[in-house]
Amino acid sequence: MKLLKLANGQRLAVVQQGQLTDQPLIFVNGFGSYKEIWTGQLEMLAQLPYRVIRYDFRGQGESAGQYAQTLDDLGDDLKGLIETLDFDRPPILVGHSMGCGVIWNMRHRHPEVHVKAIVFVDQPPKMISTPDWPYGFIGVNSENWLTTYAQKPKVRETLHGFVNQIFRPFSVAQTNAPFSRELGLPLLKNHFQADWRTTACHEQQPVLFVSAKQSPYYRPGYGAWVAAQNSAASQVLIADCGHDIMAEVPERFNQTLRHFLMKVR
Template sequence: MTLVSLANGQQLAVEQQGDVQDQPLIFINGFGSYKEIWTGQLDMLAQLSYHVIRYDFRGQGGSAGDYAQSLDDLGDDLAGLIEKLQLDQPILVGHSMGCSVIWNLRQRYPSLAVKAIVLVDQPPKMINDSEWPYGFVGVNENNWQEKYATKPAVRETLHGFVDRIFRPFSIAQTNAPFSREKGLPLLKSHFRADWRQTACQETSPTLFISAKQSPYYRPGYGAWVAERNAVASQVLIDDCGHDIMAEVPDRFNQTLRHFLLKTRGRREKLGGKS
């Protein structure tokens, strides 16, 4: 692990794997998570020759500083990390709130080239209304300010993490326990955001990977975006909860691998480095 200093003064704990000349792929965590949650993807990506980047959000895990107060903070950090590491057209893979970090980046840094995007179990809008049933279960315009601050009384996974991911994740969690209270301003920013227009206007290939038994979301939002944007598609994975990549990593990896191979030649077509 390396502590990388960004131009905005933030210092992020970053782990890199693979040749820096290979296609870069950045994993972006969800709320309260750690970079170790992506452990199950590393061997597969090493076989495919990707330059893999994992990092902890500011103030969390091994990173320095205070907790982020908004998605803008995390969007700035992601843009700064791409600039600092001189990553050419990275693939972005986000989980849960990490998807909102990606959408924030895409909206606020439109000139930053991205090769492809993978969004894991996260709709582009958290608050349900009469025309949008895909938000966080039980959350609407009338109760969201109460709900976001209350920890959901549900189990996030159906079967738990597999052992090879649970162990490093637990060590990271023990070494740097997450403070939900400190994270509430960020979570409020996440709940208030509406990224539907951003998702529908995305020009890079986009894959939604959704859990059929997600405790948080109905899985139709990916299809909703795909109906409005030809670059988007959805894959549903059965017999797992919210943390798909850590609960059923082999099936998640098969889905991710298929998408990556489909988009592999696009970097050269966009004029990037081969």
């Protein structure tokens, strides 16, 4: 691990695996998460092979600085990371939860940054449910979101917990740099306010939505909704797991990811 300095001055903890000439693939964490949550994908990607990049958001995990206040902050950091690493080909992006919002933010605000393909893991493009959009965060609507977004969910994020292979390094990262939910609330509020449906429907690169059938947070129909508007998008539903699909059922997630990667190579 090393701290990589971006053009905007941010210093991010970045871990890379693979050769510089391999196809780059960047994992983007969710709210309050750590780069270690992607541990279960490393062996599979090393066999393909890919240049895998994992990083912690500014101010979190092993990265320096203060917590991001908006998705603009993190979208700019993702753009800066791609530009600083100076790939010889466009990267594939894989985002989980709020990390999908980071990717949509960058795609909306920085269309000049080329990507090869995108995978969105258990995250709809709009968090607030309305009569014509039933796929937002469960229990949150346009009337109550300002009083509910900051409340910690009272449900288990997974059905069975992380597998041991991922639980151990993730727990170490969490112990070494505990996440402050209070410091993250401005970012969470911004995340709840965002509506990326137009961005998702206009995406021209191949997109895969990987949704958990038993997600405690979202009804799994948003990927199909986007796919109905955008022929570049498709959806896969994975059963018997919660929100953190890649850490709870990594073998099934890896099979889905691998199939998509083979399709877009």
